[in-house]
Amino acid sequence: MNPKQFLTAAFVLAACVYGGAAMPDSFEDSLLLNGRWAKADSCLCASAPAVSVSFRANAKEVSFDIEGEARFRLDTDGKPGEYFTILGRTVQKVALAKDGREHLYRLVKVSESNPGKICLHGIALGKGGSFGKRPEPSRRRIEFIGDSFTVGYGVEANGPEDGTPFEKTNTAKAYSFLLADGFKADYQINAVSGRGLVRNYANIVPEWTLASLYEYTVPGSIEQEAGGADQGPKTAGIRWDFEQFHPQVVVVFVGINDFQGEPPYADAVQFKRAYAALLDKLRSLHPGVKFLLVSTKTWPNDALTPVVEEIYKDQVAAGHADLLYRLVYTENTALHGHPSEMSQKMLANDLRPLVARLGGWLSR
Structure with a gap:
């Protein structure tokens, strides 16, 4: 060779x-x-x-x-x-x-x-x-924190029961990847389907919410962390080194699983506290970072949006001028009621000017 x-x-x-x-x-x-x-x-x-x-x-x-x-x-x-x-x-x-x-x-x-x-x-x-020579890193850096909408869960399905998540999920067709790619930005998509900031959908694996998963490079399981499982190369328990990537813009689209599906839902006060703590943590890790807070309608009682709107207003009242807020609407006709390819494209188009404004990215 x-x-x-x-x-x-x-x-x-x-x-x-x-x-x-x-x-x-x-x-x-x-x-x-x-x-x-x-x-x-x-x-x-x-x-x-x-x-x-x-x-x-x-x-x-x-x-x-x-x-x-x-x-x-x-x-x-x-x-x-x-x-x-x-x-x-x-x-x-x-x-x-x-x-x-x-x-x-x-x-x-x-x-x-x-x-x-x-x-x-x-x-x-x-x-x-x-x-050849290593590709050059971009001068633009963006991070997405979210759930299945950010993952592009089931985006390639032609209906709510068309195929499986493994077959039909394609993050390269999700709004997150489309935005990063369109801006030619280096990126992280730190999103996990079914997880909420403080409460997961149907309260599945309650110890592994987005807040806890976010700390790790490769999330594992409680058994792996305790050394009780043998699943190949040992990565569980390795925490992410936040010095490795400093985003200029972070898109935070969390909370759907906290407030959707069967109750009981997340406690609104606890959610607001955890959300504010996440923003403060990111400000400390990445001085000068800007945020786009995103919300959407949740089923059955649209409980998420009022809480995120309050978080945004509280942040502004506290003197923070580093964030914008956007309420978005999606056509949830793909697998298990998730956004379709067209809806993901529309979502990317909706958020693009706000991301550009936050990052100062006036052109591609």
């Missing part, structure tokens, strides 16, 4: 490994990562929707050594490309452009891992292929 044909994730914080020989260039000189990634047992592991790996290469094919269960899309020069599905550890080969030129590739995990993970063990190019 040509020494430039193989890139392993084993030295994520140290050196690239080409054909078994350590090279002096750092890992960052080859791959651009978006989303939360962790090094564990000589691989790169992630859980969040839409985590991605970007690289430049001149090659006729590429193979990804991936472990886990997830759907992926490989984009070329910013254009959506081929989808493939991984079930277990697989070396997935994908044909590339055969024009003899270098292209920018991006591997995106479009499905959700709730609460599982995927591990990238390596990337190999075909005969004669070579990696």
